[in-house]
Amino acid sequence: MGDKKTKTVLGSSEVDITKVCRDIRGVEDIVLWAVENDWMENRFQQFDTRIFPFTDQADVSEWDSHLLDRYTPLYCNTVETCTDCPLGPCNLSSGKGVCGLEFEGYQARLSLRKACRGCSTQMVHSRELLDYAIKVFGREKEVSWGAHHDASDLSHIGLFTCIPMGGQNLADLDRALAYAEAQLVKLSSASFTGTDAIELEGMVFHAGSMLMIGKDVIELIKMSLFGLTNASDHEVSEMIDWPEVNVVGGLGNVEPGKPVITFMGDTFLLAYLVANQLKEKGLTEKVEVCGIGPAGDDLARFYERVRPLAPMTKARKILRYGISDVLVGGSSCMNLDILEDTKRVGTRVIWVSRDKNIGLPDRTDSFVDDIVKDLVAGAPGAWIRLPEKAAEVALKVLQQVKRKGDYRLSEEKAKAEAKKCREDCDLCFSNCPNSLLLSKAVQQVAKEGIKALAEVEKGCFGCGACVKICPENIPLLDLIVASMEKRAPGDKFKLRPGRGPLPRVETSSWAFSSMWGNTPGICHLLGCGDAKHEEDLGWIAYELTARNFITFVAGCAAGEVARHFNEKTKKYIFDEFGAEANLRNLINTGDCAACVHILDQAMKWPRTGAGASHYGNFAETADIYGNLVSPPLLVWGALPDRMYPIVAAWARGGCPVVVGPESAFDWHRFLPGNKWDWKRWWYYDSWTRKKRPVEPAPKHMIIPVETREEAVTAVTIMCQRPVAIRDFRLIGLETYVEFSLAAFGEWPDDWPLFVRSSWELPVRYKAKMLRELADKHGWEVERLNLKRAKHPDGRLVDMETMQNEFSCMGGVYPTRVPRMFPDPEIRNYKTSYEIGVKEKKS
Amino acid sequence: MSAKRPSELATCLKSKKRALLLTGALCNELNFDGKSLLDYAAEIAKKLKLPVAATANTAKGLKERGVEKVAKKYAAEIVDFIRGPEWKEPITTEKPELLIFLGYSPKVARGLTSGVKGAETVALGNVYIKEANYSLGDASLKQYQQNLEQLIKAL
Numbered sequence A: 001m002g003d004k005k006t007k008t009v010l011g012s013s014e015v016d017i018t019k020v021c022r023d024i025r026g027v028e029d030i031v032l033w034a035v036e037n038d039w040m041e042n043r044f045q046q047f048d049t050r051i052f053p054f055t056d057q058a059d060v061s062e063w064d065s066h067l068l069d070r071y072t073p074l075y076c077n078t079v080e081t082c083t084d085c086p087l088g089p090c091n092l093s094s095g096k097g098v099c100g101l102e103f104e105g106y107q108a109r110l111s112l113r114k115a116c117r118g119c120s121t122q123m124v125h126s127r128e129l130l131d132y133a134i135k136v137f138g139r140e141k142e143v144s145w146g147a148h149h150d151a152s153d154l155s156h157i158g159l160f161t162c163i164p165m166g167g168q169n170l171a172d173l174d175r176a177l178a179y180a181e182a183q184l185v186k187l188s189s190a191s192f193t194g195t196d197a198i199e200l201e202g203m204v205f206h207a208g209s210m211l212m213i214g215k216d217v218i219e220l221i222k223m224s225l226f227g228l229t230n231a232s233d234h235e236v237s238e239m240i241d242w243p244e245v246n247v248v249g250g251l252g253n254v255e256p257g258k259p260v261i262t263f264m265g266d267t268f269l270l271a272y273l274v275a276n277q278l279k280e281k282g283l284t285e286k287v288e289v290c291g292i293g294p295a296g297d298d299l300a301r302f303y304e305r306v307r308p309l310a311p312m313t314k315a316r317k318i319l320r321y322g323i324s325d326v327l328v329g330g331s332s333c334m335n336l337d338i339l340e341d342t343k344r345v346g347t348r349v350i351w352v353s354r355d356k357n358i359g360l361p362d363r364t365d366s367f368v369d370d371i372v373k374d375l376v377a378g379a380p381g382a383w384i385r386l387p388e389k390a391a392e393v394a395l396k397v398l399q400q401v402k403r404k405g406d407y408r409l410s411e412e413k414a415k416a417e418a419k420k421c422r423e424d425c426d427l428c429f430s431n432c433p434n435s436l437l438l439s440k441a442v443q444q445v446a447k448e449g450i451k452a453l454a455e456v457e458k459g460c461f462g463c464g465a466c467v468k469i470c471p472e473n474i475p476l477l478d479l480i481v482a483s484m485e486k487r488a489p490g491d492k493f494k495l496r497p498g499r500g501p502l503p504r505v506e507t508s509s510w511a512f513s514s515m516w517g518n519t520p521g522i523c524h525l526l527g528c529g530d531a532k533h534e535e536d537l538g539w540i541a542y543e544l545t546a547r548n549f550i551t552f553v554a555g556c557a558a559g560e561v562a563r564h565f566n567e568k569t570k571k572y573i574f575d576e577f578g579a580e581a582n583l584r585n586l587i588n589t590g591d592c593a594a595c596v597h598i599l600d601q602a603m604k605w606p607r608t609g610a611g612a613s614h615y616g617n618f619a620e621t622a623d624i625y626g627n628l629v630s631p632p633l634l635v636w637g638a639l640p641d642r643m644y645p646i647v648a649a650w651a652r653g654g655c656p657v658v659v660g661p662e663s664a665f666d667w668h669r670f671l672p673g674n675k676w677d678w679k680r681w682w683y684y685d686s687w688t689r690k691k692r693p694v695e696p697a698p699k700h701m702i703i704p705v706e707t708r709e710e711a712v713t714a715v716t717i718m719c720q721r722p723v724a725i726r727d728f729r730l731i732g733l734e735t736y737v738e739f740s741l742a743a744f745g746e747w748p749d750d751w752p753l754f755v756r757s758s759w760e761l762p763v764r765y766k767a768k769m770l771r772e773l774a775d776k777h778g779w780e781v782e783r784l785n786l787k788r789a790k791h792p793d794g795r796l797v798d799m800e801t802m803q804n805e806f807s808c809m810g811g812v813y814p815t816r817v818p819r820m821f822p823d824p825e826i827r828n829y830k831t832s833y834e835i836g837v838k839e840k841k842s
Numbered sequence B: 001m002s003a004k005r006p007s008e009l010a011t012c013l014k015s016k017k018r019a020l021l022l023t024g025a026l027c028n029e030l031n032f033d034g035k036s037l038l039d040y041a042a043e044i045a046k047k048l049k050l051p052v053a054a055t056a057n058t059a060k061g062l063k064e065r066g067v068e069k070v071a072k073k074y075a076a077e078i079v080d081f082i083r084g085p086e087w088k089e090p091i092t093t094e095k096p097e098l099l100i101f102l103g104y105s106p107k108v109a110r111g112l113t114s115g116v117k118g119a120e121t122v123a124l125g126n127v128y129i130k131e132a133n134y135s136l137g138d139a140s141l142k143q144y145q146q147n148l149e150q151l152i153k154a155l
């Protein structure tokens, strides 16, 4: 340790960081920085505070295990036989494997593998951009979260590594990313050797957290060094309409006759280089630049002429539609056989990822003119691992290539193909992951023509499963793509580009208004575009935002939401709602990586509301955040593996997650909570250190649902928290009942579980609720008031006892982690429920 | 488990005293020349006097079709409750011994039935679900309709 400084003074206290850190060697500087710049004196006085720089999963298990205890993993799509080691195979359905592995442990291993797979697709991309940035700008190049961010603004980098916010440079990012990569290696290893299901599921959470570090890193680089929008560099007063809704997307907005270059997947750097060349050469009006998946969302943040087309999951359909002359493709969240599609339509592919090829010749060392000549002459594509060279080739090919038309099926051909369809088959329907009624539609095509496929086409994401199974070898995907021609001219939407991060100065302004009421809640929206009904995400965003939710969206979901058009107001959704982080606003943070801003800003709560620093302090941050706010995440379309660790990161922060529709049911593991089992629902009252029963809130941690109506209803009730105050609870319960009645024609069965007092009942339903509580649930009612309540343990108790014994009314400070108990000798106040009113301790 | 003929499944369904029917999103989407899958769901529920956990948006339609013991539920919640030591879900007083899944796409049916511990499962779809204890076999939509008709007749 040598003579490195390990002590500092906060207020009147001396803090010795060797006492709060298990092993301070090598991290003295960053821990001292965090203590001096963000930690508060009282946390060291009153709590058993510990700091975990470069956190291991085991350091956070005190929190992970509580989550997994309340929300017991439910394994689906299980696999019985383990073949992970040479001792096997072992069938685990009848007992332990040779190595001691049990059935649940094996399912947890599979869950962790899925999380690691998803996480690594992001890490590869983050690493590629970071290495490039270091090469071009040097390790000392500063990066910044923006002018309004300060030490107290949370990032997953700070949360898990303790590396300071502010004054960061690329070397710091390298240190953070190297840590996350090393953790990922450990987790991948454990996914083949671990045996304890709960420990392995904790690692799934950890994979999610590491993924978020990868996203923080890449976002910082893009904003700091490549000029992507950053709201933290703008005034809060601008945010109501910033960035402007100035990007138009969809096939209908691509001008015919112009050369089209499309960027797909995680190809931000190439998009940046090409867009800049277009600007420099004055070509922006002469070519159409399109984006599929994250590339489209990224482009929107610095090149307003981009045309985002579709989410990653629908890439094959778009490519086969044949709109692109040149495709710049790279690794992404999906593995797609894109060459099969691009070859049919003559699109030239420039593949740029360094981590893998897709069967193209490696032309990295060829001369630019040679590559261009070959591609223009008809070569299907080239793998070029030098970004600048790839950009130059892409632009030159774009200006020279001429493709033949007529690559879509004609009406006659489509009818002829459709006539081959067997009357009594339906294999395409049975094998379609979205259960689209393709067979019936194909039979209609034979009579009515391609338009009969219109509905199916909207729900199809182009996986090709139907093509493989069809016994008549009907080119079903070609039929579907041909039917897009009718819809394409009207396929238009308007997008507000992503804004990047949300500084605390902005979120603080609504933090308390949301807690004090006026809104049923906050909702985070993500989704990969594979949902069966394309309009679902727009509908969901509209329903929630119009009801005063604060709605955040990012990634491919933003483009799907942007399609929502209100026929009454004649406005697209982003024109209809404001964009500041406030009630009844719809906030787009950016591409898939930019979803991290949503979670980062949300997890600031413990710092804003409780003064707890986040640096190296995940468990306490999650405990406070999870108990107080932790808005739900709704994932609509969950096909790519990357979504699995994203969801884990949210859930680990205590944010309940609703996933759907079809693709979510393919997942291995959910985290449901049993609302009827009251003994599972408790907190410690940190003053008395005793357990208190509470309502089941949030009901679930990760739960799949089938329909959009189920989704909004579940999200609404999962906003409720035992510490929430009257107005928030009242509006939430009212909205929950309303959604239920509208969609299902009945009251939700569990609303009584959320009742604690008569003044928290929504006025609109109060009389009916009181009657029901009295008639069906054994409560005692006097006029419009509750007189005696049914405690979950079955006792009929007066309302004062209910308040004193149940839930978190009257200033109870809840925690799930015993280490978070404040020291009773030091606290100054007794809480109101102990003594009726707040009074100074003598 | 191998696929069962409708008559075999009917015998199985009739033999269970504590069965719960779950009706999923496809009930509202599949139509067989004027008769919807929800109609079949209602017929099965009525014939066997089954309580119905109406998942997705199926509750309203089932009530309109005169099914009495029906309540809106979430499919994954039921799968979760059934594994617990104590059954407290008010849709039935006793823990069901058999869960009957109707109106779930194969992907959803596989996910749900594979998660059930503590009860047997029946999948009444047009695709054989190997994860279920009992399942109808692979069928075209026409054959599927015939399967449902035969099943209802045999109940």
Ligand code: SF4
Binding pocket: A431, A432, A433, A434, A435, A436, A438, A459, A460, A461, A462, A463, A464, A465, A466, A467, A476, A477
């Ligand atoms: S390509 Fe479309 S219609 Fe065919 S199976 Fe896939 S999603 Fe279904």
Ligand code: SF4
Binding pocket: A420, A421, A422, A425, A426, A427, A428, A429, A438, A439, A442, A469, A470, A471, A472, A473, A474, A476
């Ligand atoms: S799989 Fe082929 S033959 Fe069978 S119904 Fe579908 S399109 Fe017709």
